[in-house]
Amino acid sequence: MASTTQTGSFWMPPQASTNAAEVDSLFDFIMDLNYIFFAIIFAMTVYFIVKYKKSDENPVATSDFDHSTLWEGAWAFIPLLLCFVVFFWGFKVFLNSTVAPDNAMEINVTAQKWAWNFKYDDGQSTSDLYVPAGQPVKLIMKSKDVLHSFFVPDFRVKSDVIPGRYTTVWFEAIEPGDHRIFCTEYCGREHSGMYRTVHVLSAEDFAKKKSAGFEGRDESISPAEWGKQLYSKYGCNACHGLNEGEVKVGPSFYGIYGRKGETTTGESYVANEEYIRESIMEPMAKIVKGYAPAMPSFKDQIGDDQMDALIAFMKTLK
């Protein structure tokens, strides 16, 4: 997480992908144009205001200069020319950063309120993103619910993630390190909490960790502790608090195991293991009275071991 506290240049974050330098040169060029044109306008305006201040010596205007084809033409033509330069340069950078190379490693991304899911070619899925350094990676993205947007400032990549359609981004990370992923399309209550980390690993580390499972269980911790990690990893914390009686989008997990209550259809329920499993896999089956049907399904993301761990964690909350 340390990377986000460093700054690249004054304006830009660190350059952590192969495309970043190219984006930044264009940015710097436009910034130079900004400085130059602002200086011209500012200097002209302030100079004229000071120099041609109304006074006894200067009670009325001293020129009827109100048209000059050359001056006006130059002010249309020169900016237009520079705009064309910026346009072509911008388009070139855009194509380089949107068209992935053929040898790119593909990772499938699913966004939902308010978590990311990354699925690799061997079928395992993670909530943080793991990529090897020095290897182009192409993300094929879709959303389960509303619009989201995938943004890694240090990589200079961004694309909306849309329900019912695929969008892609690609990047090649330069060296191992951690970088922040933001959601940049407003998606509701926990929009600002939908940040994760992309872990760039060396090629060997990547292969090693992949075969061990990126987010596999650390055997030294208890199932309940692992469940607590999963609770924040899958973004449960966005909607479910841990304090007694805490109301977020969904009910609190405090004392959830064994809780009795009523659903919106008037049925009564007891929160046993099966109820909790069903609520995570098929959230629409039973909605607790007083809450909106807002929860997405975690069906293809949470495995049996993880489910056990989550339930073990919930049992400790009392």
Place this chain on the structure above:
Amino acid sequence: MSNTQADPGYELGQKESTNYINASKGLMSWLFTIDHKRIGLMYLFTIMATFALGGFLALAVRLELFTPGETIMGPDAYNKVFTLHGLVMVFLFIVPGIPAALGNFVMPLMLGAKDVAFPKLNLASFHIYVIGTIMALYTTLDGGVDTGWTFYTPYSSTIDSQVVMMTMSAFVLGFSSIFTGLNFIVTIHKMRAPGMTWDRLPLFVWSLYATAIIQVMATPVLGITLMLLAMERIMNIGIFDPALGGDPVLFQHFFWFYSHPAVYIMILPGMGVMSELITTFSRKRIFGYRAIALSSIAIAVISFLVWGHHMFVSGQSAYAGMVFSFLTFLVAIPSAIKVINWSTTLYKGSITMDAPMVWAFSFLILFTIGGLTGIFLGALGTDIHLHDTYFVVAHFHYVMMGGTAMAFFGGIHYWWPKMFGKMYKEGPARFAAWTVFVGFNVTFFPQFIMGSRGMPRRYYDYMPDSGYQIFHQISTVGSWILFVGMLVMAVNLLASLKSGKEASANPWEARSLEWLTQSPPIEHNFHEIPTVVEGPYEFPIATATANAQGAESSDS
């Protein structure tokens, strides 16, 4: 030596006891008036009230972001507050702002007309505006919405909130805008005084004309879009929601097809005010009249073809992105021409920095920054990184608030003596304008920096370790400076109504027709329709040859 044939009754110093303000009395005489000046005044006060509301919401947003996590409100409240800030500022303040308040009051006077072409339609436009505003406020009290002012689907079509009611209020407000636009087009075509040819029109009128074209042509698209959204929510017809077989990106196309031209509805009238202020306070003919007038029209036309630049990362094709990026650069040129023409107008003028001119100076500087930073966003390669960050937030506040709002306040100070026949205190007015200029930059400049460093917009929270906090805090302090400036301005203006000095017919020695009638004007503006023989900016000139007597005879 007047440049127009003055109305005989209105030599300076002569003043009638009745004017449009005291001609009739009682609340009803205001609420159902068809006098464009009274309607303009009612618009002015309503719009200033909505600006105050939007401003307080902005202060709340800034205060919440002073620290990470919860500072004064939770995420649900925050999302509603920033949404409402956007809705109020866009639909209630800045879209109607200059045309409906200043335009309504000044434009017929500038043309030498007795009223607008359709006075009753003008009143209807105001009534519809009030109804739309009440609907929006009611919706807010009744739960509010948290979609952002853009109502992006499928979030807006699936969440459980008052989206339908809020879109209906924007729908209703759209009609107010269309009526004003229609009225202005006909007025400008048909109601000009004898001799008021198109190339003698004040540039403010030209800008209102260009604005009116966009209002009439683009606003219906917003109405249709919001209606489709309401139909989807009420009748479950799949248009935008993919779960019902719709396309969420289609909404963005529809929405920006209105809302991009709409940003020119917001800025063009401000540019018009600028041309008036710059000429009057430099006492010099505008530089490049024709270029400024025609660039307004060029902006109005091209503005319809650039909407896709809001969607460079929305999944539209690279070719669409290329075309929209190209067209976006084309629309930048007319604005660049205007800025340099205003600056050139100052050359060899006779300049005073009265309060309206301080606002005009702010506009020139802030709008230049707003325009130049737009280049980063028009270029595809850099937009990918900057899209939906605080860089964009800073950019459009520099254009919208630094541009339009500065022109609006400048215009208010400029025409205030004409509207009320009273002068405000010049010292506090200048102090307020400079304070706002400083406060504005302190508020919004840090947002460029944190934006390009990656801080996304519409965020309730940010990580303490992210390095963004210091910029948020400077920005929040800036919002307090802004508030002080606005407060001084409001108090100073309102105090002048009670205790201000009497204003003469033409306190700024301006040359356009509205200054020929008394302050405040009589009910029917002019006793006799003036005959126009020259352009609106024929200020006296001391040329090299006429220098000797030029200075003396200039102000007679």
